[in-house]
Amino acid sequence: MNLTSEYCHFFDDDEFVETGRPGFRRRVLTGDNLQLCFWRIAGGSVGSFLHKHDEHEQLGVIVRGGLDFRIGDDESDQDRRLVGEHQAYLAPAGVWHGDSIFVGDDEFDECWILDVFSPPRDDLREEAAR
Template identity: 35%
Template sequence: MRQNIYRHDDLEQTEIRPGLFGAVLEGDQTTLVRWDFPAGQDRTGVHTHAEHEQWGIVLAGSIELEIDGETSTLRAGDAYWIPAGTPHGRTLVLGDEDARVLDVFAPPRAEYVAAAHGGAPSDPTASGGGGAA
């Protein structure tokens, strides 16, 4: 459901990708996903999305992320940009603290919005399609 104000405590967690949970906020021209990555979770796969550019900011914890073959360590407050068509992923939580990441996609991610409304989780690593983190 679209609204103007989203309260942290009211954000509903859903399975957006197989085994990956987050809260999806939908706009007219963008989709935001607040991902929650538990410490010890398996590394994500590499994928691309041809139509979507992606911005992200680490809100809590620390992660390792690969973008276009380059691996970086990101801490709370660090941001990243992934141009459309760029391979990325292999996200891994570093340390014992859970990580929280906010991703912004433009144009909107219809498959993530659908998953948040009860649809099946989207697996971009299986199809080479879009994904987060």
């Protein structure tokens, strides 16, 4: 049975694109109203600065490893959260998040995150089109 079509996508290792940050690779799929960014990030990586999206909601699911980061309404809040495998986080529009440390899993020493954005981010849409 051939499952390949414009509606079915598989995430083979060679489908992930290196980013400008060491240890960060991603694959982006964009629809009309939502967007999936599948991250594979080397354990111990840093480089996610504290930021917010004023026009986008972000929902993240940790598939492998863990995410140690800051999230909240107050940019100066120094409290950190550890989100582990099979757990999720929600960053509504305007909520600060980031300053992340990525915890690798035992098999690949990677953190795998599925980030869903709504509406889609134009910067990621342009990258996926390349």
